Amino acid sequence: MGKKRRTHAVLSVLVIMVLIIGMIPGLASADTSDGSTWLAWLSFATSADSTLIAGETDNINVQLWDNNSNPFSGSVASATITGSDGVSKIYQISGNSGDYTISNVTLETAGDYQLVIRQGAIGTAFASGTITVLDxxxxxxxxxxxxxxxxxxxxxxxxxxxxxxxxxxxxxxxxxxxxxxxxxxxxxxxxxxxxxxxxxxxxxxxxxxxxxxxxxxxPAYSQSTRIGGTSSDNVSLAISVAQSGWTAGAQNVILTRDDQFSDALAAAPLSKKLDAPILMTSSSKLDDRTLTELQSLGAKNVYIIGGTVAVSQGIQDSLSGEFTVTRIAGQQAYDTAAQISANVGIDPTQTVYIANAYAIPDAIAISAFAAEQGSPILLTEQNSVPASTAQALANLKAGNVILLGGTAVIDSSVENELSSKYHVKRWGGFDRYDTENIIFQNLFNTDTPQSPIYFTSGLVRQDDVSSGEPKADALVTAALAAKQGGFVVMLPQNSLPSSLNYFLLFNKGYIKQTSVIGNNNSISLDLESQLKQMLVH
Missing domain, CATH: 2.60.40.10 (Immunoglobulins)
Incomplete structure (x- = not known):
């Protein structure tokens, strides 16, 4: 009985082997008794031959091989390509000595297709491969x-x-x-x-x-929904701007005081480098709304701009338990700007912008452009270059310096002092709005226009407001503008200065999108409507 079982087992194995051999492509009906060869397998000439684009008509080059792994030299009957839907199409194939071409193949739908090439003399001997079609x-x-x-x-x-x-x-x-x-x-x-x-x-x-x-x-021009239209103060406005621009959160956040902006004038280039919104707080106590927004943004790092008079040590201590806190500060605003510049860095072929530390509008007007360029903003006194600013220029190895404002804010003596070491230009007008216009004329690119334009309040100095705080709209929006590739235009609440009116009219064909920032006390509804009517084209 044992021998019979072993005999049956051997026979079963032999039968299975015969079946398997019969299933191998190209071997099903092969007869090797006369030493003949048959089509056994194929390879694509290049990867491009096995990967086609939907709708494209192309030739597929293949190499055919016989059962001895030599180039196949026999005749082929057909080339059939079948899709996943089971639909087949026969294509013309030609060639010899192993190299064959399937002509004028067009496959309209993305997916995998089965290519089968059959031998002419032995119709059941074939080679196959997979063609992938991509959109x-x-x-x-x-x-x-x-x-x-x-x-x-x-x-x-x-x-x-x-x-x-x-x-x-x-x-x-x-x-x-x-x-x-x-x-x-x-x-x-x-x-x-x-x-x-x-x-x-x-x-x-x-x-x-x-x-x-x-x-x-x-549309050639569109005016987006006003940002921060219901904001009640600088803290809430800064939060609205951050929520508009950093919808996916922000690991880095810049924190500055909400009532005086000299320390933060150079912050926009740092904001661009860190991809960080600018939030605000009172000097003595961290505003609860700001803390909530830091947490909502998922912030990990907080960069405090200014010394402990600007943002108290108590605020820094309260943040240190939850965030990594870095303070960037100097004795004066120009010292802080120099410290910020060390964090921004510069390519020596680029430009450093210098504004009067008290000419806040001039520094803010350049902020978004400087941030886009990766150029630092430094500050100066009216009649002399502070030591920290001079050292920062040397450290940056600056080649080009642009002074912002006329001689009433940066005296010609400063220009002369700097001209001995750097290539110096001055962009200055007869008032803050004319200086803005000159900055825009030099930097607005009509080939690839910066967009959007953000219209913000020009009341950025404490002297501009009879009571309450100056408007931080332009300062915090400079960070958003740099992120979005746009820039900030500062305006009075109810009117459009003639120099800026000229700039907007002259360039209206290149202005595609704008947005107003702040509540109606920043930019009035009438001025918003006037801007829209002017820029529609």
Missing amino acids: AKTLITDPLYINTNNTVRVKVTDADGNPLMRKSGTVDGSLVGASTVSYTTLSDGTFTFSMTPTLYGNVNIDYAGHIIGTIPVQ
Whole structure:
């Protein structure tokens, strides 16, 4: 009985082996008794041959091998490609000596497809492989505005993010009153096109018969909802600005006093570097609202700007149990600015901006631009350069210095002193608003306009208000503007100064988005409406 069982077991194994051999592609009906060879397996010539783009017509190059692992030299009957839906299509295949080409393959839907190539003489001998089809996608850098000559940059990739190089397609503007333009991608997958839509709608980017990207036509100008419209003081306004710009939270936060701003004039470039909103508190006791916002932002690090007179030691101690606290401070405001500059750093080819420590509007006017550039802001006295400012300039190895304000705020003696060591320019007007205008004329880029513009109160000095605190709207918004790529325009509550009126009218075609900051005592409803009517185009 034992021998019979062993015999049956051996026979069973042999049967299973025969079945397995019969299932191997290319071996099912092979007869090797005469020494013949047959098609056994395939490999794709390149990775591009096994990965296609949906809708694209292409040739697939394969290498065929026989059962002896030599290039297959026989004839092939067909190449069949089958999708996951079970639908098959037969394609023409040609070639010899192992190298074959399947011509004019077009697969419209992303997914995996099975390729089967059958031998001509032995129809059941075959080789197979998998073709992956990916959708093409676009990364669109620029918006399209109505009735504006737009230049738009686009990158075309496959679904895995690989650039599609030297591919041609069209940008269809017919639905928005514009023409259809052709494109060919560069070696990095990018292309640029220009278009002037005259209707609202969508512009479609087409490739290989597929819409791979859509660009909606936007109004040429829009005014966003007012930020901090219900704020009652500087603390609540700073919180509203932080909540608007740092919706995902902030690991770093800058904390400064809420009633006097000289210490924080240079803070915007630090804010940009740290990606940190600016919050405020009274000097003696941490405001409960500020603590709540620190916790809500998920802050880990708090940077206090100014000495213990500006933000008390008691506030620092109360924060130290929950946050890592760093104080950046000097004896005077220009000393603090010098300390901040050491944290910001600079490329020697860039610019350092210098404002009078008491000309608060001039320093704030440059804040967002300086932050975008990564350029420090330093402070000076009217008639002499403080030692800390001079040392900071030396430490930064500054090449270019721009003085902000006319000779009434920074005397020509300061300009002469600095000109012996640095390339010095002065941007100054007859008042704070004219100086703003001159700064904007020098830095507003019409090729890639900074946006949005934030309209804020110009009442930033204690002398500007007969009672209560000066408005911190512009100071804290400079951090938001730097984060968003825009800048701050300071205005009186109810009127538009002629110099700024000129700047806005002259550049209205490049101004796409604005927002008003603060309550009606900062920018009145009438002025907000006037700005909107002026800038609509």
